[in-house]
Amino acid sequence: MGEKTYTITSPVMGTFYRSSAPGEKSLVEEGQAVTTSDIVCMIESMKIFTELRSEQSGIVKKILVENEDPVMKNQALIEIEPN
């Protein structure tokens, strides 16, 4: 069923983190519902952390990268199935 999948991409070249700090639990899991104000992941680039949020509410369909993976600018990170 489904609407068009919405994909969250990285705004910058850097490192992908699933949690807000090393050792903490992941911000989101596949199947979890998210709103537009929830932080879903962090990108660290040049020692600056950017918190990423979904532009649409929905369910986390697929997390495409692993914790601490290096990512390129505009790389697809998380697929959301919008409500």
Place this chain on the structure above:
Amino acid sequence: MLFKTILIANRGEIAVRVIRACKEMGIKSIAVFSDADKDSLHVRYADDAINIGPALSRKSYLNMDRIIAAAKESKADAIHPGYGFLSENSEFAQACSDNHITFIGPSAQTIARAGNKSAARQTLTELGIPIIPGSDDIISSPDMACDVADSVGYPVILKAAGGGGGRGMRIANNREELVTAFSTASGEARIAFGNPDLYLEKYIENPRHIEIQILGDNFGNYIHLGERECSIQMRYQKLIEESPSSFVDESFRARLGETALTIAKAFKYTNAGTMEFLVDKHKNFYFMEVNARVQVEHPVTELVTGVDIVQQQILMAAGEKLGIKQTDIRLSGWSMECRINASDPEDNFMPSPGQIESVIFPGGPGVRIDTHIYDKYMVTPFYDSLIGKLIVWAKDRPSAIMRMKRALAEFEITGIETTIKFYGKVFENDLFQKGEIDTHFLENMGKSKS
């Protein structure tokens, strides 16, 4: 007896800086590098280079065992830690000492003492030195943060115990903000220094950030090298620094200098260090902290005093007596520095890593560049965004401003975004030119444009 070989436990422009000092002193230099830095300038310039691991800082530049092993392999007598990374890590300083390698900086005990705020605050209060109200101990939880904040009053600032550079710093105006800030600041601190510990202080509004450079040998001799004004900051990261400060006259300089030396003696500080103060508009000053390392902005002091701070660090660490008397120190002319960062001023200063296409450096009278970049150099996202420093010296502040404007206009970097043009705007700003600055300057400059 000077060292035969020094290993530089750092990267980027500061590693190049230390290697230059070694070369001028006839000391063999050993570079260490991560996989991401194999083409780096510091690797090229050093006499020898050892790979210490993958790109991630905690696996390479923060990896004490690998670095000590590299020092032993290369028979280094001493390690210069630069700034950031392990430079203020007392465990690392101790590991050097345990392995009979001289750590170029203060002793492990002094670093620990400088970082142990509760003992420090006690000592300084007893000496009558004004300090900023805040936590005596490390803040271990958001609840504890809120308790201290309630007693000192909002707004407050969280700061990393393991280092500076704006990492792990957050301001909070109320309890809610403080709880969120705690988690983010702690995470950032852990990534930058391998240490998530935080302190909390009352946040003093509209202050100037004025710091005093000191040198202390192993025999109890101390001098100060005057002040630096570092009020031009964004997100608690210094961007523009100058020496002297237009807010400091001879007598205020003497008072700040004397206070800095009293603090240094109380900490039994040795080698190069900086005492940071916040100064309000009435010239009340509050001691903030000791930076127990050489700092990014050390060149502005070098240019107005003629003292080579990195060479002095090496000499003092090697057991030489301080060869400079306080009466020898005069601040001559005016120096200013712009930190050139790989970030995009048009996009909220978002980091801008990537491959540099070409660089044209400024030059001419009174211009100094400390950098590790070159044509086609790959600026990776694994380390901070500082890619170089543009420093000028001129006979007075207006001339230094003219010179910096000229130099910024000559400076071209293509392929990535940088803050060069942004600084051009700052130097055109009327208030900046008048020296009417405080730590909110950039924030206010940004607001008045919109």
